[in-house]
Amino acid sequence: MEKVGYLGPKGSFTEAAAATLLPKAERLPYRSIPDTMDAVAEGKVEQAVVPMENAIEGSVNITLDYFIHHQRMNMAAEIVAPIEQHLLIDPARADDWKQVKTVYSHPQAVAQCHQFLRECLPDAEIAYTNSTASAAKHVMENPDENAAAIANDIAAKAYGLFMAQKKINDYDHNRTRFLLLTKGEKPFQNELITEETQYKTSMMISLSSDFAGALHQVLAAFAWRRINLLRIESRPTKTGLGNYFFIVDAAMKKDDVLIPSVTEELRTLGCGVHILGSYPCFSWEELNGAKAIPEVKHR
Ligand SMILES: O=C(O)C(=O)C[C@]1(C(=O)O)C=C[C@@H](O)C=C1
Numbered sequence: 553m554e555k556v557g558y559l560g561p562k563g564s565f566t567e568a569a570a571a572t573l574l575p576k577a578e579r580l581p582y583r584s585i586p587d588t589m590d591a592v593a594e595g596k597v598e599q600a601v602v603p604m605e606n607a608i609e610g611s612v613n614i615t616l617d618y619f620i621h622h623q624r625m626n627m628a629a630e631i632v633a634p635i636e637q638h639l640l641i642d643p644a645r646a647d648d649w650k651q652v653k654t655v656y657s658h659p660q661a662v663a664q665c666h667q668f669l670r671e672c673l674p675d676a677e678i679a680y681t682n683s684t685a686s687a688a689k690h691v692m693e694n695p696d697e698n699a700a701a702i703a704n705d706i707a708a709k710a711y712g713l714f715m716a717q718k719k720i721n722d723y724d725h726n727r728t729r730f731l732l733l734t735k736g737e738k739p740f741q742n743e744l745i746t747e748e749t750q751y752k753t754s755m756m757i758s759l760s761s762d763f764a765g766a767l768h769q770v771l772a773a774f775a776w777r778r779i780n781l782l783r784i785e786s787r788p789t790k791t792g793l794g795n796y797f798f799i800v801d802a803a804m805k806k807d808d809v810l811i812p813s814v815t816e817e818l819r820t821l822g823c824g825v826h827i828l829g830s831y832p833c834f835s836w837e838e839l840n841g842a843k844a845i846p847e848v849k850h851r
Contacts, residue, residue: 553578556732557591557600563707563848564685569631569730570601571848572839573744584682585614589623592735599628599738605729606635608721609663611785616799619733619828620756621790627754627829629732629740633836637665637721640688640713641700649700649716654679656687657702660728665702667722676700688713706848732831744839745832751805752782753830755815758789758797760822767798773817774802777810799828806830 556574559566560581570579580597582588588600603612619625637657641649654677655662655669661684662669669676679699681687687701692711700716701707708715732740759766774781780803789795804810806827818825 554599555580555597557582557588557597559585559588559602559683561683561685561689563688563703563710564683565633565635565704565728566601566603566683566730567685568704568706568848569603569633569728570732572633572836573601573629573631573730573732573742573834574599583686585612586618586622589618589625589733592625592733593623595735599732599734601730601732603660603728604630604731605783606660606664607725607727608723609660611787612660613787615731616785616787617790620787620797624826624828626734626737627731627831628734628738629742629831630729630752630833631732631836631839632727632729632833635664635721635726635728636704636719637661637684637702637726638705638708638715639668639700639717639720640691640703640708640711641716642691642695643712643714644695645698646714646716652676652698652700654697654699655702656681656690656699658682658684658687661687661702664721664723664726668717668720672717672720673700685710731829737829740832742832744834749832749834750803751830752833753802753804753806753811754828755800755802756797756824756826756828757800757818758824760824762794769821770798770818770823773814773821774800777814779804779810779814797824 554577556577558570592600684703685707688703688707688711691701783801785799786796
C-alpha cells in the first residue's frame, strides 16, 4: 500500500487534506513540517501533504523556506480546504472556558483567531504547537492545566474534547491550500482528475541583479505570452538583507512551448529559474461534496 506522510498527529487539518487526496494510502503522521518533508526525502513515505498558504494569514513560511532551502522536491497536487477553528477544552471544564489560562495552537491557527482571543480571552497566554491537532492532544493529556486548544472538530472527537466555542476564526472565508509533495517528478495519477481539472505550474525565480525594472522584465515575459499568474510571493534568499527570490504560480500545465520559452527568456535575462512542479488543483467541495470536513477514519 502506498504511504503518505502528513503533519500530524491524527486529527490535523493536514490529515484531512491527505485523506481526501489519497483516500487509499496509508497515512503516517510526522511531528513537524520539516520532519514530514524529510520523510519523503529519506524514502520512509513516497509522498507527503503539508500546508502551504492560508487565505487569512498568507504563506506558511516554514513550508516554503524548508522546501526551497533544504528539501527541494516536486509539487504533485494541490487541495484547497475550508478551515473552521474551534476552541476545545477538557469536558470537565465545559462551563469555565472563559477562565482558561493558556491557549495552545499552531501559529497559523492562532493568527486566524486573533480578534477572538483579544476579545474573549484577553488574559490567556498563547503557546505555540507544531499543529492544531498536537495542541488538542496536549490539552487532552494535561487535564489539570486549565488550557484550551484551537483545532478542528475531527481533533475534538479524536481527543475527547469539548467544543466550547465554535467557528472562532475572525473571517468567514478561511481556506488553506495544501500541497502533495513527491521526491521525483511523479505525475499525480488519480481518478480525481477530469477534463475540467485546473493545473498550476510553480516556479522559483531569482533576479540576476537589482536594477530598475528587473521585476517588470520578469512579469513582461509572462504577460506577452498571456500566461495568467495566480500568485507572486517573495521570500528572503537568506544571503543578506534585501535579497529575495520569487515564487510564481502560473495558471497552466507545463507544456512544450510556453513554459520552456518563458524559462528560456528569463534565463537569457540572467534570472535563475526552477520549476517546482506542475500539478492538478482540487477544491475540497469538489472531492467531498458539500460536507465541510469529512470524517477522517484513522488508520
Ligand atoms: O494541519 C494542521 O492542523 C495545522 O496545524 C497546520 C495548519 C497550517 O499550517 O496552515 C493547517 C491549516 C490551518 O490553516 C491551520 C494550521
